[in-house]
Amino acid sequence: MPERTFTPDDLTGTGSVCGCLICRLDAVFARHLRALRTGYPGTVTMLGHRTAAPGTTAVPHFLTMQLGEVPADIVVWEEMRPDQLKAWLPQADARDRVPQLASRIPRLIRIRQAIRAGTFTPSGSAGAALASGDRYPSFRYLVQHWPTLTKEYTP
């Protein structure tokens, strides 16, 4: 499915806990994730102003927001328990990469933007997944295909 692009209008009436931009973005993206996921154990929990609780993993998501002419990449964070992380990302090797990649947001965004701009087309299954239209450069895609992406992407 194609990536959803959000607009500032999506941020109104989110019912977020506090009225700040982070919480509004969290509320909008959590609603989006709940609608997309099937078989995810428990509820979608965004970090908001917290840090991840002990034993959980902070997972970034990229939210694309159209700001005038320009698509902007915004990062929101979800907290996942181990069983949730496993349901979301079944491949153990990809799961092991989550903390490392979560600390490399600027590079991930550059790769995302290069894919979006058409200046970088990864090979193999990473490229095929994008070409099929089934996938887009979400954090999950990036973490699953990281060995290929980091080898082939040269800014």
Ligand SMILES: [Zn+2]
């Ligand atoms: Zn807030």
